[in-house]
Amino acid sequence: MRFDRLRLNGFKSFVDPAELVIREGLTGIVGPNGCGKSNLLEAIRWVMGESRPTAMRGAGMEDVIFAGTTRRPARAHAEVTLAVDNRRRLAPAGFNDADRLDITRRITRDGGSVYRINGREVRARDVQMLFADASSGAQSPALVRQGQIAELINARPAARRRILEEAAGIGGLYQRRHEAELK
Numbered sequence: 705m706r707f708d709r710l711r712l713n714g715f716k717s718f719v720d721p722a723e724l725v726i727r728e729g730l731t732g733i734v735g736p737n738g739c740g741k742s743n744l745l746e747a748i749r750w751v752m753g754e755s756r757p758t759a760m761r762g763a764g765m766e767d768v769i770f771a772g773t774t775r776r777p778a779r780a781h782a783e784v785t786l787a788v789d790n791r792r793r794l795a796p797a798g799f800n801d802a803d804r805l806d807i808t809r810r811i812t813r814d815g816g817s818v819y820r821i822n823g824r825e826v827r828a829r830d831v832q833m834l835f836a837d838a839s840s841g842a843q844s845p846a847l848v849r850q851g852q853i854a855e856l857i858n859a860r861p862a863a864r865r866r867i868l869e870e871a872a873g874i875g876g877l878y879q880r881r882h883e884a885e886l887k
């Protein structure tokens with residue numbers, strides 16, 4: 705699945721609505737320290753269903769909401785939409801009737817997260833599975849955090865195996881087996 709566009713509204717430093725067009729080929733994001741480069745990668749991971757606030761460099765998930773500055777008040781919610789090109793029909797059954805999928809996650813300070821796919825409300829798990837099956841996903845090795853290379857070198861074998869499984873495209877199966885074992 706190809707990521708087409710990323711829309712942010714109230715997410716971290718992106719207080720005003722912003723849209724990034726992701727063209728085919730290599731995209732580079734450059735800018736001075738603190739301008740929001742890592743926040744963009746985190747927005748992608750977040751909309752794919754990341755559930756650990758620490759992965760967003762926060763204490764609680766509501767920390768992704770614009771916290772305010774001396775000049776601008778804090779926001780009450782944050783929303784990120786990832787537009788995915790689905791012309792190759794790689795999305796799972798049930799979501800596979802459209803050429804484009806708009807995956808949206810919205811969080812309010814006291815109401816938690818709501819997910820939508822093309823406007824229809826879905827569970828977090830639906831979004832997580834959609835990306836896990838497509839070998840992307842919030843914890844995909846395709847997303848390399850700042851400092852992660854050093855962590856990888858020092859990783860324990862089980863953690864390394866997880867990375868290989870994800871790369872082999874069986875991340876979704878792994879997650880389903882884990883859920884089956886819990887039942």
Ligand code: ATP
Nearest residue numbers: 716717737738739740741742743767768769770771
């Ligand atoms: P570097 O080059 O140092 O890696 P970067 O471009 O990756 O920098 P980010 O880490 O993405 O920068 O952005 C950090 C900025 O985002 C900081 O200025 C921080 O104050 C701001 N920020 C993070 N969370 C929030 C929030 N909830 N509300 C407002 N601003 C936030």
Ligand code: MG
Nearest residue numbers: 741742743850
């Ligand atoms: Mg950074």
